[in-house]
Amino acid sequence: xxxxxxxxxxxxxxxxxxxxxxxxxxxxxxxxxxxxxxxxxxxxxxxxxxxxxxxxxxxxxxxxxxxxxxxxxxxxxxxxxxxxxxxxxxxxxxxxxxxxxxxxxxxxxxxxxxxxxxxxxxxxxxxxxxxxxxxxxxxxxxxxxxxxxxxxxxxxxxxxxxxxxxxxxxxxxxxxxxxxxxxxxxxxx
Numbered sequence: 001x002x003x004x005x006x007x008x009x010x011x012x013x014x015x016x017x018x019x020x021x022x023x024x025x026x027x028x029x030x031x032x033x034x035x036x037x038x039x040x041x042x043x044x045x046x047x048x049x050x051x052x053x054x055x056x057x058x059x060x061x062x063x064x065x066x067x068x069x070x071x072x073x074x075x076x077x078x079x080x081x082x083x084x085x086x087x088x089x090x091x092x093x094x095x096x097x098x099x100x101x102x103x104x105x106x107x108x109x110x111x112x113x114x115x116x117x118x119x120x121x122x123x124x125x126x127x128x129x130x131x132x133x134x135x136x137x138x139x140x141x142x143x144x145x146x147x148x149x150x151x152x153x154x155x156x157x158x159x160x161x162x163x164x165x166x167x168x169x170x171x172x173x174x175x176x177x178x179x180x181x182x183x184x185x186x187x188x189x
Contacts, residue, residue, distance in 0.1 A: 044098040055079040071123040
């Protein structure tokens with residue numbers, strides 16, 4: 001799925017609405033922490049493309065089906081060949097923290113050249129929903145047992161355990177870009 005973005009700041013809101021609509025069609029509710037995080041990432045990457053390039057961009061969203069534990073992938077391609085550079089804004093600056101948010105919220109992110117421009121991407125891991133036990137999901141049919149053997153595939157149990165340790169609604173911020181922003185914007189008493 002993709003959306004053409006005009007070089008206009010109003011396009012950021014349109015991109016968020018488009019993303020929410022795609023998520024809803026895919027069965028991801030607006031209040032789902034995954035949806036909230038993804039909409040924020042769309043907002044940041046589209047804002048960067050609109051503000052820093054002044055040229056059209058393309059937003060792409062890859063939403064695997066509910067039964068697939070593949071990551072959700074977001075890409076924004078623009079016409080600028082300039083590499084994205086995390087900034088260290090002053091305390092009073094109203095911008096410059098977007099890549100730190102991407103770095104802190106996405107499970108993975110990066111960029112690559114794309115023709116004369118570039119493509120910035122990020123991914124969020126998505127846990128498969130728990131399944132109701134039946135003959136096809138019995139432990140022997142799955143090739144192993146979960147710690148609780150509650151009928152869920154091992155991958156689902158492991159993914160849910162990881163989500164309990166680091167849920168989407170309580171992201172663990174970190175990484176070089178985030179640390180640089182935190183250092184530069186730390187308030188002193």
